[in-house]
Amino acid sequence: MTAVVTAHGVTKRFGDVTALDDVSFALAEHTIYGLLGRNGAGKTTLMQILTGQAFASSGNVSVFDAPPVENPAVLSKVCFVRESQRYPHVYTVRHVFRTARRLFANWDDTFAHGLAADFQLPAGRLVRRLSRGMLSALGVTVGLAARAPLTFFDEPYLGLDPAARQLFYDRLLADYAGHPRTVVLSTHLIDEVSDLVERVLLIDRGRLLLDEDADDLRGRAVAATGRAEAVDGFAAGRTELHRERLSGLVRSTILGGLGPHAKALAQALNVELEPLSLQQLVVRLTVPPTTTAPADREAAR
Amino acid sequence: MNRIRQVARLQMPAWPQILGWTWSMMAVTFGINLLTFMANYDPGDGVTNTGGLVSLCGIAIGMATVSVTQIFPYALGMSVTRREFYLAWSLLAVVQSVVYALVLYLLRAVEQATGYWGMGMRFFGLPFMDDANPVLLLLGYAVPMLVVTHLGILLGTLYLRWGATGVLAGLTLAFTALGLAAALITWTRQWHAIGRWLLDQSPTALLAGWPVPVAAAFAVGGYRLIRRATA
DSSP: EEEEEEEEEEEEEEETEEEEEEEEEEEEEEEEEEEEEOOSSHHHHHHHHHHHSSSOSSEEETTTTTTTTTOOHHEEEEEEEEETTTTTTBBBBHHHOOOOOOHHOOHHHHHHHHHHTTTTTTTTTTTTGSSSHHHHHHHHHHHHHHHSEEEEETTTTOOHHHHHHHHHHHHHHHHHSOOOOOEEOOOHHHHHHTOOOSSEEHHHHHHEEEEEHHHHHHHSSSEEEEEEEHHHHHTTTTTEEEEOOOOOOEEEEESSSSOOOHHHHHHHHOOEEEOOOOOHHHHHHSTTSSSOOOHHHHOOO | OOHHHHHHGGGGHHHHHHHHHHHHHHHHHHHHHHHHHHHOOGGGGEEEEEHHHHHHHHHHHHHHHHHHHHHHHHHTTTTOHHHHHHHHHHHHHHHHHHHHHHHHHHEEEEEETTTTIIIISSSOOOOOOTOHHHHHHHHHHHHHHHHHHHHHHHHHHHHHHHHHHHHHHHHHHHHHHHHHHHHHHHHOOOOOHHHHHHSSHHHIIIIIITHHHHHHHHHHHHHHHTTTTTO
């Protein structure tokens, strides 16, 4: 694989808070990544460091084979759409497009205006007067039309309604097919993007928990439901992530692939198996088991 | 250089506001000064200076600070480097200083042609430079403008690095240093020597010569601060 980004032992401290703790990974060319993790896990900080907007406390970052900080050659190939991007007070939507056209080498004006029409962005309106959804749509439009070889979307969906989100996913996939690039999507709506992302990076409390192909992850865990003794028998010797009780039955989330042997065992024990979705897997991996009782969590759902 | 120019154009949407506010505030200051002069006019008074240009300097500082703090976070988000941003804003400072110098030069000509607005009010003219040649006169306007604009940018970069606390601490530090320097001069009875030194300098050196290293110092300071700034 051709690595577009490599990070080695990236650590970021804010005072005595460690936002990123010894994070190492590589991003391949022409791949869509899902950068997943809870709020405050360090996703935005990581993307800021990769785009030279923030400085790592220690560790090394290389983007297109060079450090990104203050490197125009690298940054000219990078676009970072931040959910909390600040725009100058006097800027209208049109000003944003004009400046983006001058600053991004691959900017496609026709594409940008097509997207703006799709999202019904009013060109003459001041950016500070846009609704939350329109602000997200503006960011998404800039990120797509910039066609930067390395594009980061930081929670682009905030404020977008389901139809607009679908529009974004569709346009991203269509444009990606014609103009392959490396895309990093940070998001909480994991199931929505699970068909879109090819690889998953999961960060929890500043540490990299997972760096795997999305397809591998989908078969990574199962939910086993059955009578308590049967589930105990099935779970014996396997890693159990979570267990909850539902009216006499037990539902256990178990890590590990499902070989034919496991399937046969489940059948024999009368335990029902269902694959865990990416989102459920991420929740199970990042929620500390002691924070809420299983029953509470069930009620909350 | 082309890239720096493109980055500088990030300020274009703000120009109507910057120019509009700057020169309407100047117009108000001018009007108030004129009214005051009208109230007290005595044809035997000769020509009196006003602080008209000082108010322009104050406005320029504020405008530069606001411009830096407003546009830097956006520029960073558009994959612009801090270096490119600083050089672009420094270029804007040069352009603005030259344009303002030309405007002031013209207004000074009007001022002199109208007999100092008919009532001996020197608002746009530079003191001591009545007989300077046009080039020196333009420099006398442009270089101090360059100094104050870079001071405004410096204050903006202080804000980017450490927020309002940074600006206030910076100003406190500057006033403390200047105050201590003044006390030291008084203590060592050096005011007379300094006064003599100032009198020995030509007006050109005072307006267009010595301010150059000051502008350079502000520029170096702002550049160093912004290189570690985050949005």
